[in-house]
Amino acid sequence: MATNADYNENLPRKQANHQPLTPLxxxxxxxRVFPDHVAIIHGDQRVNYRDLLSRSRRxxxxxxxxxxxxxxxxxxxLFNTPPMIEAHYGVPMTGAVxxxxxxxxxxxxxRFILGHCEAKVLLVDAELEPLAREACAxxxxxxxxxxYHDVTISTQPCEYEALLATGDSDFDWSMPQDEWDAIALNYTSGTTGDPKGVVYHHRGAMLLATGNVVHAGMGKHPVYLWTLPMFHCNGWCFPWSLSAVAGTHVxxxxxxxxxxxxxxxxxGVTHMCGAPVVMSTLLDASDEERREMPARVAFFTAAAPPPETVLAAMGDxxxxxxxxxxxxxxxxxxxxNEWNRDWDALSTGEQxxxxxxxxxxxxxxxxLDVLDADDRPVPADGQTMGEVVxxxxxxxxxxxxxxxxxxDALRGGWFRSGDLGVKHPDGYIQLKDRSKDIIISGGENISSIEVEEALYRHPAVATCAVVAQPDDKWGETPCAFVELRPDMQASADEIIAHCRAELAHFKAPRYVVFAELPKTSTGKVQKFELRERVRKG
Incomplete structure (x- = not known):
């Protein structure tokens, strides 16, 4: 009879059958397979895969x-320029992070980040050099x-290129000693204190990089346009994904x-990622800026779900x-949000x-699950809220x-997102709010996302955010900050009436502020700033 030892203990891992996963x-x-295929396009600059490997090793x-x-x-x-792609390979090739x-x-x-991680070297774009020197002072x-002096805007001698000229294109880079070794360090926004440094490992980088290929539907030789900042979660790991299918970085x-x-x-761009602000920029383009597109482009976005009108306009x-x-x-x-073909026949609103x-x-x-306060999965009813884990x-x-x-983040065997959501009968989750963004009015929980979704259905609303306004009677009530679309107008009373028609009246905002919303570099609204504005009156 076969035993567990026959299958496991007697067949230990060996170098021949176990290597650490790494996107390198x-x-x-x-x-090796596509040495002459163009890996990077930057202005008139072209870098093929043979040279990308050589430059990374240098x-x-x-x-x-x-x-x-x-x-x-x-x-x-660095901005979204070739050195940032090369750094995603060249830095971990040394075993560094x-x-x-x-x-x-x-x-x-x-200054805090550079001091906290004790950076040995800082690669910096010439445009940002004064900022970097101030931070390091x-x-x-x-x-x-x-x-780095960008070849598309500068003719000055480039210190970065001079550094690469001193390197060895045959540098014998080594695999990580363990796939659990750190590959990258990304600092969170630090909206409630000093930023926290999130440590990525080679294994996760490899798995998400290849996962992107699967879920983005990337066939061989895709063309990816860099509108998502590469500093944001390492560009969602796409700097590594493109190598899996010998794609081209634009x-x-x-x-x-x-x-x-x-x-x-x-x-011939085939794929791109970006925040809602990127979609707005595309849709608001003038006739002079627009060009005929050779094919449809797969566009991936995070943050708040796009309103129905934006989805329709992007599709058109x-x-x-x-x-x-x-x-x-x-x-x-x-x-x-994996699309089910059975939904194709539904109305635009239902879709x-x-x-x-x-x-x-x-x-x-x-x-992936949604847990209640006792760490039990919430019912898949689309109504009961819990924390996404x-x-x-x-x-x-x-x-x-x-x-x-x-x-705190990894307690109980789960990563705790801090996001509140529901689970639908088909297993799809839907966010309802950040735990700190729930508005409690008269003892009732109000999802700021639900109110924002109603606001977005008003034709004049371009961008919005809802936060809690202190209230003597109710404790908190919703306050809406709104950016209107160009050449459109709406009054606060009109906005409030629209929301009252869409929502239970207690959920509708009692206050509307028309102002430009503060956003991060990736287009996310900085609600902590809005909460501070409300607090100060």
Missing amino acids: TLLDRAA LASALVAMGVQRGDTVSAL LNALNTRLDAATL DLDQPPQLVV CLRQVRAGAMFDAIADH AGFDVTHLYGLTEIFGPAVI AGLKARQGVRYAALEQ MRGNVVMKGYFRNEKATE
């Missing part, structure tokens, strides 16, 4: 010569700066309507929009309601040098 092997394969070699060792941190304050920095942070926040051990230094339409028309413009959901702590998107749901887990995420191989290692936050 994807570039090595692409360079970067790794040069960093080692600068003193970078396994376990060190190399930071990058890549820390991609938000280009919109202020010097004080950058008071550090006890400032990183060595390497400045770099875009700044997200502008004309530049996006030019890239789509000139290079040639973009097929898919809603994703994720967090920094799970390597970016790991939940997708929009289905598309507003966050969806189901990626194949790379082992479990995940577990699996695309959950972070933890927070860098923050044991308490790590324990």
